[in-house]
Structures are given as structure tokens and as C-alpha cells.
Amino acid sequence: MIIELASVEILPKKINAKFAPGEIDLDSEGNLVSDAILDAEAVSKSGKVHIGGRLTADIALDCTRCLEAVRKPLEIDFDSVFVEGAEDELEDKLEIAGEDLAESFVAGGIIDLKEVVREQLLLNLPEQVYCRDDCRGLCPKCGANRNLIDCRCDDDEVDPRWAALKSLR
Ligand SMILES: [Zn+2]
Ligand SMILES: [Zn+2]
Known part of the structure; x- marks a missing residue:
């Protein structure tokens, strides 16, 4: 699912999307084992596009101790900010903005929701999981x-x- 930055308005718009395990590749970090369900909103605030809401998914990860697969449900609340432009173009502006480093730059004015979901899953993977407390x-x-x-x-x-x-x- 694609979101065009220019189409996002000041009035929030609902985004409900579902991604099957085969659609999202988490590298070797883990595997998506259920649909990833996105229940979010897109809204334009002071010229920046926010996509935020809740993402739920089940992920399979290796147990930190014994390496057996462990299924972990994730519930992620997020707010991602997008600005149009290539990263190098915006370097000067970035220095002025200072703290706002959590913004992503979007070339071509298009956001691929799949990438947003993938990024949020990777950011929120637990560092350590155990198949059971006394593994x-x-x-x-x-x-x-x-x-x-x-x-x-x-x-x-x-x-x-x-x-x-x-x-x-
Ligand atoms: Zn032994
Ligand atoms: Zn274990």
C-alpha cells in the first residue's frame, strides 16, 4: 500500500492494512508468523506527514539461550514523521531542526506502508527472548x-x- 505525501491532509485519514508474513522480510532478525495488522492514521501537521497508530503482529525469534523458536506477540504504538526530499538535500535544514532526527526523508513523495511496518517491527524486536523463564x-x-x-x-x-x-x- 502506497501513501502519497501530497494526498495527506490536515484532517486525519484512517489507514487499515494487513500484511501477510511473506510480504515482510525481517532479515535474519526474526520472522513474521501472523498477519501484521496496521490500524493507523495519516495526517499532515505543519507541513510534515505523520503516520501513527498501532501495529500488532506475532514474531518468531530464536530463544537467546537455546535458539529454539519463540513466538512473541508485539503491540507497537508509533508515530512516524515523513518529510519530502532526499536526505543529502536536507542536511542543512536538519542542522537547524536539531532534535527532529526521527524524521524520515521520502524521495519522490511516496511512502510504502510496507516499509513503515517493517521498520517498526525491526525497531521493536526484543533484544532477548526466552522460550521459558528457566530455559x-x-x-x-x-x-x-x-x-x-x-x-x-x-x-x-x-x-x-x-x-x-x-x-x-
Ligand atoms: Zn553437554
Ligand atoms: Zn530456550
């Missing part, structure tokens, strides 16, 4: 998933002092 992770020695098997590598790691005692028995 035991992968064994650093043999790489086994310790949630699934007890590889017993830990058993070998007996303190040498205890090992000496053990051999006495």
Missing part, C-alpha cells in the same frame, strides 16, 4: 539443548580435590 540453554561443551536432554557434561567437571576423594572410595 537451561545449550551445553557449552557439547552443544546439546539442555531443556531436551541431560548430556551430563557437567558431571565430568568435578573439582580436582573432590576427584581425589572420589578415587579413594
Whole structure:
């Protein structure tokens, strides 16, 4: 879905859109596993276009400890600001604007909503996810998933002092 900057008015306009998992590529960061649902508004404020609202989607990510896929629902409230022009053209203006660095520059006056959704998902991916609170992770020695098997590598790691005692028995 495409939004033309010039068509956005001072009166907010509803945007309801849905993106299927195959439409949004999150690189290797994660996978979209449900439709991404966008319930937003486009509005023009002091010459800048705001697209904001709520984005909901289920994402599959690797568990930080054991790398098993974990399904995470995301609910993102956002407000993205768009200004027409190429980035280099606007460098001078940017310095004057100072803090307003959260603005995106749009060449050709067209916003691809899919890109907006993709960016918001990537920005809001959790840094760490766990398949369960007490995930035991992968064994650093043999790489086994310790949630699934007890590889017993830990058993070998007996303190040498205890090992000496053990051999006495
Ligand atoms: Zn895990
Ligand atoms: Zn092991």
C-alpha cells in the first residue's frame, strides 16, 4: 500500500492494512508468523506527514539461550514523521531542526506502508527472548539443548580435590 505525501491532509485519514508474513522480510532478525495488522492514521501537521497508530503482529525469534523458536506477540504504538526530499538535500535544514532526527526523508513523495511496518517491527524486536523463564540453554561443551536432554557434561567437571576423594572410595 502506497501513501502519497501530497494526498495527506490536515484532517486525519484512517489507514487499515494487513500484511501477510511473506510480504515482510525481517532479515535474519526474526520472522513474521501472523498477519501484521496496521490500524493507523495519516495526517499532515505543519507541513510534515505523520503516520501513527498501532501495529500488532506475532514474531518468531530464536530463544537467546537455546535458539529454539519463540513466538512473541508485539503491540507497537508509533508515530512516524515523513518529510519530502532526499536526505543529502536536507542536511542543512536538519542542522537547524536539531532534535527532529526521527524524521524520515521520502524521495519522490511516496511512502510504502510496507516499509513503515517493517521498520517498526525491526525497531521493536526484543533484544532477548526466552522460550521459558528457566530455559537451561545449550551445553557449552557439547552443544546439546539442555531443556531436551541431560548430556551430563557437567558431571565430568568435578573439582580436582573432590576427584581425589572420589578415587579413594
Ligand atoms: Zn530456550
Ligand atoms: Zn553437554
